Amino acid sequence: MTIRVNRRSALGLGTVATAGTVLGAAPAASAAPEVAAPTTPRQAARRVAAAYARETTRAGGNWQAYVSVADPAGGPAVAVADEPDRRIxxxxxxxxxxxxxxxxxxxxxxxxxxxxxxxxxxxxxxxxxxxxxxxxxxxxxxxxxxxxxxxxxxxxxxxxxxxxxxxxxxxxxxxxxxxxxxxxxxxxxxxxxxxxxxxSTPRETHELQRALVGGALLSPASTAFVLDLLRSPVAFTDGIRRSMSSAERARIATKAGWFGDARHEAGVIFDAAGAPLLTYALFADGQADPGNYGATHPAVEARARLGRRMLDQTAALTGAGATHRLAPRRPSNGG
Incomplete structure (x- = not known):
């Protein structure tokens, strides 16, 4: 925890991103009230970066991550590159x-x-x-x-x-x-x-997901099969998707991983039409309460707050690339 905070303090929050830094992050106490969702990918990336810095500091422990916001006009806007090439x-x-x-x-x-x-x-x-x-x-x-x-x-x-x-x-x-x-x-x-x-590394997990939704890894049928599972109502809901409606959850393909004191999650947020909008790879360990594998673990709670933030800060944006429409899933009363 001390090393991570000192490194960020030395680099200076609120600066333009370089490898291993957080883009445009600012201390929570100085953040101005936000009344509207960002209208450009770079603006959204800055706000996501600030939320990541705030939530990871609050949760403590060690974090490695790579997060980007899709930009239809070009390559993705990198929001977070926090030790992205560390193999863990x-x-x-x-x-x-x-x-x-x-x-x-x-x-x-x-x-x-x-x-x-x-x-x-x-x-x-x-x-x-x-x-x-x-x-x-x-x-x-x-x-x-x-x-x-x-x-x-x-x-x-x-x-x-x-x-x-x-x-x-x-x-x-x-x-x-x-x-x-x-x-x-x-x-x-x-x-x-x-x-x-x-x-894996945060960057490779991020790039694997981008390649998957971009159709570069598997056939269209196999790609749809994977994304349908990762966006289904029974997929992981304790972290990124926790504070969301069922319709909002359906827009997020996510996979969590937990063992020992590690609490990881990676996924893709899609826009309403099904185009990839934001890709995240979040790896965390060393937080308090390592025997708690539930929703109240500090890292899982941090991801829940960050997930709501990421969804809200990309609400006015349009994704980029192929669209992946979700098959409707509705509760049944048997029969």
């Missing part, structure tokens, strides 16, 4: 990368979403996050599409192992390297079909 444990945020590698094989005809994968008692992570550890009915099987849905929505731990059955660690890492992500890699173990979720 990404935890479940890397499940986006795992899904990307698996779906790359689907796109090449090597796998199919409707093929079945075996769920043995031995493969289920005991007490893990998600739904498979609650089933108590093994052996069984599910489709690969079902496994990916569990991976990206409720962040199921056993779903990682199911993906490893069809895309071993070495192959998965090579797919990601071939796509331009040498730092976004899973960590192999003795069993070639199992792995820890590995590492």
């Amino acid at each position: 444990e990404a935890y479940s945020v890397n499940k986006i990368a795992v899904a990307t590698a698996v779906l790359d094989k689907v796109d090449r005809g090597l796998l199919a979403l409707d093929q079945r994968v075996e769920v043995s008692a031995a493969i289920v992570v005991p007490g893990g996050d998600g739904i498979f550890s609650l089933d108590n009915a093994y052996p069984s099987s599910v489709t690969l599409g079902h496994a990916l849905a569990a991976l990206l929505t409720v962040s199921d731990d056993t779903a990682v192992r199911l993906c490893g059955l069809v895309c071993p660690a070495a192959e998965l890492n090579q797919i990601l390297r071939d796509k331009g992500f040498p730092n976004t890699q899973v960590q192999p173990v003795a069993n070639p079909n199992r792995f820890y979720l590995g590492t």
Whole structure:
């Protein structure tokens, strides 16, 4: 905490961004009341930067991040570049990368979403996050599409192992390297079909998401599949999406990762038409209350406040690139 605050103090909040700094941030006490949403990407980036500086200082601990606002007139306006190239444990945020590698094989005809994968008692992570550890009915099987849905929505731990059955660690890492992500890699173990979720950097996680929504990583069908899962009502709601309506949440594709004292989240905010508007990769650790994995953890609360801020400060802007319309999801009363 001390190092991070001293570094920012030395660089000076409120200055133009350079590598590893926050764009246009200003101390909260001197911020003027804001009566209207910014009308340019650069203005929005400055306000997002100020909110990031305020919330991360309030939460404490260590933060690394990369955040940008789309600009239809050119490249994205970088709002936050806080140690963006530091390689760190990404935890479940890397499940986006795992899904990307698996779906790359689907796109090449090597796998199919409707093929079945075996769920043995031995493969289920005991007490893990998600739904498979609650089933108590093994052996069984599910489709690969079902496994990916569990991976990206409720962040199921056993779903990682199911993906490893069809895309071993070495192959998965090579797919990601071939796509331009040498730092976004899973960590192999003795069993070639199992792995820890590995590492990434804020910049690479940010760029992977931009490439995904830009259609550069997967087929249109696979891209839509991933984004539909990440924007679904059952996707993570404790952080960025917490203080939002259901319609607002549907505009945000997000994936959180938590382990030990780390609380990460990465995603994309879309405009009302479905065009990418803001991309974020937020990595945090070292905050108080490390045993709390709920919504009241300091870093998760900071992300909730920042998410509301990011949505509001881009409300008057238009995204850039291909649009991704969300399939409607409505509650059902059964029957």
